[in-house]
Amino acid sequence: MLIHCTMDELLAIRDxxxxxxxxxxxxxxxxxxxxxNLLHQRVAALKTMPTLNPPRDRWSVVRDEVLAGRAKKRRQxxxxxxxxxxxxxxxxxxVGQLVVSAAREPDPLAELVNEAQSLEQALRVFRPESxxxxxxxxxxxxxxxxxxxALEVRFGRAQQRRASREQVIRLWEERVGLMGALVEVRRxxxxxxxx
Amino acid sequence: xMTAVTASLDDIAIQRAKAGDIHALERVYRAYQGTVYNxxxxxxxxxxxxxxxxxxxxxEVCLSIGKFRGAEPGSLTAWIKRIAASKALMKIRRAKYxxxxxxxxxxxxxxxxxxxxxxxxxEAVMCRLSDTARAVVWLHDIEGYTHEDIAxxxxxxxxxxxxxxxxxxxxLRKWLSGEARC
Numbered sequence: 373m374l375i376h377c378t379m380d381e382l383l384a385i386r387d388x389x390x391x392x393x394x395x396x397x398x399x400x401x402x403x404x405x406x407x408x409n410l411l412h413q414r415v416a417a418l419k420t421m422p423t424l425n426p427p428r429d430r431w432s433v434v435r436d437e438v439l440a441g442r443a444k445k446r447r448q449x450x451x452x453x454x455x456x457x458x459x460x461x462x463x464x465x466x467v468g469q470l471v472v473s474a475a476r477e478p479d480p481l482a483e484l485v486n487e488a489q490s491l492e493q494a495l496r497v498f499r500p501e502s503x504x505x506x507x508x509x510x511x512x513x514x515x516x517x518x519x520x521x522a523l524e525v526r527f528g529r530a531q532q533r534r535a536s537r538e539q540v541i542r543l544w545e546e547r548v549g550l551m552g553a554l555v556e557v558r559r560x561x562x563x564x565x566x567x
Numbered sequence: 568x569m570t571a572v573t574a575s576l577d578d579i580a581i582q583r584a585k586a587g588d589i590h591a592l593e594r595v596y597r598a599y600q601g602t603v604y605n606x607x608x609x610x611x612x613x614x615x616x617x618x619x620x621x622x623x624x625x626x627e628v629c630l631s632i633g634k635f636r637g638a639e640p641g642s643l644t645a646w647i648k649r650i651a652a653s654k655a656l657m658k659i660r661r662a663k664y665x666x667x668x669x670x671x672x673x674x675x676x677x678x679x680x681x682x683x684x685x686x687x688x689x690e691a692v693m694c695r696l697s698d699t700a701r702a703v704v705w706l707h708d709i710e711g712y713t714h715e716d717i718a719x720x721x722x723x724x725x726x727x728x729x730x731x732x733x734x735x736x737x738x739l740r741k742w743l744s745g746e747a748r749c
Contacts, residue, residue, distance in 0.1 A: 379733045379740070407740075414739055415708045417689050426604040427614065430622045431596050435589060438629045442587075511586040514633075 377404045382411055449517065450496055456524045457492060459531070460544070461485055481537070484544035491551040495558070509557060516554045523547055581643060585633050592629050595647075600625075602644065603651045606710070610655040610702040612662065612694070620658055624651040649720075652706060656720055659698040692742040700735035707732055 377385070377394050384390040385398060385408065398404050527543055535543075576598045583591035600621065607620035627650050635646055693701055699721075706712040706720070707728070714728040721728070 379737045380729070383729070383733055383736065410740065411736060414689070414736070414743070418693070418704070418709055421609075421690060423601060424605045424608045424617075425601050426618060426621055428618065430600075430618065430625070431593055433622055434596065434625045434629060435593065437626055438589070438592070441630070514587070 376401065377407065382408050386411060453492060453495070453520070456527065457488060460524075460527050460547075462531075481541050481544060484541065484548055487548050488544065488551060491548065491555055494555045495551065512557045513554065516550055516557065520547070520550050520554070523550065576643075585635060587633065592632070595628065595632070595643075596625050599628075599644070599647050603647060606648060606651050606705070607655045607658075609693075609705045609709070610652070610698070611658055612698055616658050616662065617655075620651060620654045623654045627654070648710065652702075652710070652712070653720055656702060659702060662698060689739075689743070692739055695742065696735050696738060700731050700738075703728055703731040704735045704739075 375397075377397060381390060381394040382404070385394055390398075398408065523543065523546055527547075530539060530543060576594060580591050580594050584595050603624050604617055604621045607617035607624070608614065611617045611620060624647070628647055631650075635643065637643060637646055693704070696704065702721075703717055706717050707714065712720075714725045714732075717723075717728040718725045
């Protein structure tokens with residue numbers, strides 16, 4: 373009795389995975405060859421189905437969600453930056469109490485803290501989600517923010533191991549440098565190249 | 568389709584999109600919205616579901632394109648299509664809980680009169696397949712996904728994907744030849 377190929381076997385043969393027995397049968401059986409042809413025709417017909425286009429433009433919805441997400445992230449970042457700065461001030465005060473002898477001289481640490489606070493105020497003014505940013509500016513902002521995050525981790529470690537005044541000053545100098553660069557990048561006029 | 572997409576999106580635009588430039592992201596949307604919607608529409612039952620998939624896909628694209636590392640031609644297309652397929656399958660899974668999709672094939676209304684096989688076109692019979700079966704047919708036979716890819720996307724086994732494809736083709740064969748009124 374002749375046993376025809378199942379659909380599983382026909383699909384396997386089409387995909388190059390068929391058994392030798394099924395392939396041999398296919399060579400000899402007109403009915404199964406016809407079924408395989410029909411399978412090819414169905415798939416060919418599926419491939420020629422017309423392309424369907426979206427009836428409505430959804431970009432405005434997508435864009436609004438993306439910008440809202442960025443604004444939220446930005447608010448969280450600024451809030452977090454403030455909290456981190458406050459924690460760093462506490463660390464600085466702790467170190468400062470150990471070095472009371474130099475109280476009358478200009479304190480570089482206090483100056484750095486003041487400068488960082490001013491820069492933080494300046495950063496709060498910018499609302500990057502409402503500005504058009506070039507790819508280069510966006511990349512630079514992201515890189516600086518990443519470095520600031522990494523720096524805050526180092527501040528945390530310094531606090532834990534009771535770092536020396538010199539080490540804390542170096543961290544503050546780095547922070548002021550990064551925040552200054554961030555302010556400058558955000559202030560930069562937007563220019564387009566390539567569009 | 569690929570040619571149009573490649574022509575309209577140069578490397579600079581892609582780099583800008585990866586950096587978060589909203590105008591470059593819009594260009595990505597404009598270049599790929601047709602591809603994504605067509606894939607979603609072929610997999611999902613309704614136009615509304617396909618539109619949701621379109622929106623969810625591009626939200627994901629905008630949020631994740633910075634992590635996209637492909638450099639070969641067509642890799643962005645493949646990446647976006649994979650997100651779209653994944654979102655469409657999630658939509659199908661959610662719909663399944665709503666309306667017991669597994670039984671949809673048996674419950675589909677038969678055509679009113681005449682020779683079933685001759686009158687039903689391919690588009691109509693594809694609509695009669697279950698959402699899962701239709702998605703497997705489309706992903707495997709049209710988009711070129713392997714059964715391993717489909718199994719991973721669906722969170723199922725390779726044999727599940729193979730059996731869905733086989734059952735779907737058996738049904739398509741019957742419906743198109745008019746052997747059965749379902």
